[in-house]
Amino acid sequence: MADLDQSSEDVSVDSRDGNSQDIKVEFTEDEERLIARMFSLLGDRWSLIAGRIPGRTAKEIEKYWTSRYSNSE
Template identity: 90%
Template sequence: MADLDQSSEDVSVDSREGNNQNSKMEFTEDEETLIARMYNLLGDRWSLIAGRIPGRTAEEIEKYWTSRYSNSES
């Protein structure tokens, strides 16, 4: 039981998880660069791109991409 108490103190929380509504579309510069590079290689295979970015879902990445580059479909 003592081990359980110690391990709960060591748990860290990613700052993105605490405030999902406001930070969902906030991507770091490194994430943006990686998304662009992966998109150029893989196209819109969002789940494969998300697999390279810890803590991101395919849906988040697709929403980011379409909101950022939506006029490319016009």
């Protein structure tokens, strides 16, 4: 079995199963900064942002962004 060289910050829950409404996906600080920078450039084009972050889906990034930065209307 190969050793996994990951810090605890890199561990995330696979939220692609569709039953993960209340599961929070963890992002590293670097990923958070990159998402914020890409959002300022591209807006809510989640698939383009996800293309710059290996291992992340557009849905995960959108869910992270809306849960962290959405304003209640």
